[in-house]
Amino acid sequence: MDNRxxxxxxxxxIAGLYxxxxxxxxxxxxxxxxxxxxxxVERIGLSEGARVLDVAAGRGANLFAAARKVGxxxxxxxxxxxxxxxxxTTAEIARRQxxxxxxxxxxxxxxxxxxxxxxxxxxxxxIFLFPHLERTLVEFSRVLRPGGRLGIxxxxxxxxxxxxxxxxxxxxxxxxAIPLAAGGGKGREYAELPHYLSEAGFAxxxxxxxxxxxxxxxxxxxxxxxxxxxxxxALEHMEPKILTRFKAEVLARLAQEEQQDGLHESMLVSxxxxxxxx
Numbered sequence: 049m050d051n052r053x054x055x056x057x058x059x060x061x062i063a064g065l066y067x068x069x070x071x072x073x074x075x076x077x078x079x080x081x082x083x084x085x086x087x088x089v090e091r092i093g094l095s096e097g098a099r100v101l102d103v104a105a106g107r108g109a110n111l112f113a114a115a116r117k118v119g120x121x122x123x124x125x126x127x128x129x130x131x132x133x134x135x136x137t138t139a140e141i142a143r144r145q146x147x148x149x150x151x152x153x154x155x156x157x158x159x160x161x162x163x164x165x166x167x168x169x170x171x172x173x174x175i176f177l178f179p180h181l182e183r184t185l186v187e188f189s190r191v192l193r194p195g196g197r198l199g200i201x202x203x204x205x206x207x208x209x210x211x212x213x214x215x216x217x218x219x220x221x222x223x224x225a226i227p228l229a230a231g232g233g234k235g236r237e238y239a240e241l242p243h244y245l246s247e248a249g250f251a252x253x254x255x256x257x258x259x260x261x262x263x264x265x266x267x268x269x270x271x272x273x274x275x276x277x278x279x280x281x282a283l284e285h286m287e288p289k290i291l292t293r294f295k296a297e298v299l300a301r302l303a304q305e306e307q308q309d310g311l312h313e314s315m316l317v318s319x320x321x322x323x324x325x326x
Contacts, residue, residue, distance in 0.1 A: 055179035058170035058231030059155065061281075062177055063129045065230045066106070069276050069286075070132030073107045078262035078272035084201050084317055085109030085172055089117055091256055091319050092199035097121040098167040101191060103156050104128055104174030108137045110201075114170060115149045123165075127154035156184050164193040170184040172201045175241070175320075185248035192324040198250060200320040202238055206259070207314050209305050213298065217282055224290060230281045241320050250322035257318050264311040271295065 066073070073079045088110060094100060094117040102110045105126030115124045126149070128134050134153045141149050154160060156171075157180055169188050180183040188198060221228050234244065242253040264270040274283060286294060305311055 051180075055157075058179045059129060061230040063131075065278070065281050066128070066130035067132040069280055070107070070130060070136050072276040073136075074109065074276065075107075076276050077269050078313075079109075079262045080203070080260070080262050080315065081106065081109035081173065082113075083260065083262075084203065085111075085113045087258070087317070088170060088172060088199050088201045088319055089113040091213045092168055092170070092197050092321060094118055094122075094168055094197075094267050099165070100124045101140070101159075101166045101169045102126040103160070103171045103188070104177070105137060105151065105167060106172075106174075108140060110170040111149060111151075112140075112144070112146075112171045114168075115146055118148075120148055122148060124149045126151045127156070127159070129153070129155060130263065132241050157187060159187045159191050161191045163190055163192045164196075166196060167193060168197045168199070170199050173203070175200050176232050176236040177230075181244055182248065185244055185250075189249040190325050194324060194326060196324040197243070197270060198320075198322045198324065200241070201317065202320075203317045204238075204313045205313060206316050207305070209301065209311070210313075212301060216297065216301075217294075220286070220290070220294060221282070226282055226285050226287070226290075228282050229278065237323060238318060245320070245322050249324065249326040251325035252321075252323045254321045254323065255318060257316060260315050260317055262313045262315065263309060264313065266305060267299050267311055270311050270313070271299060271301060 090132045094114060096119045099120060100114045105111045105128050111124055111126045118124060126137060131153050134151045137152045156178060171190055220226050245253050274280060
């Protein structure tokens, strides 16, 4: 199987996963996606009247924050590979009666827009998913006008529990051949992103970071939230008996972390900002 076939299979798995989670994506527990979306939009510095593309828009965490910033004279277009995400977010756009915001189902590696179509491009919590990162970043550069701005967000859980959870689920992967993720590309190596951005034609690459604290009501809410985004993939591939045992072990460990006001998750949020030099 060649790289193209492997990439297409990976995209199918990713689209399928986010199709399954679309209805509840970001709806359980603290809404870290909206928090980071607001902060990404603040940091990229959108102007009123700007035209913005949000890649892998999901349920609109970046999309709606950008729409407020550009105002009625601007335009925000979101794309997502999963039809369910497009459907859910399109319904929310209609509910909010936004006339300058649209959603399309589209592959980030083949953006159906003319060159230099946008003043800014946003990509939240998705840069690690693209099978062919270099191709995707070249497309980002192509559809941005010269001097246009790119903003990417990622996050890493800093809590000791996160390290334990990663090691624990990896042990299950080794014992039972459970896949850990639907797919991923070079964007997983966050330290290498400035290099890839420069290679794709971006300049003035900045990395801004903050530590943010998110609180879940209890351990069960934390567990339920895992089923609404990426971590679901590994869990849904466990046999029922294995999943029952794994859940019991996780909840027992989480019980040790709970505080009086709930379960705290400390995240290191990274914002990569760059300017299109082409």
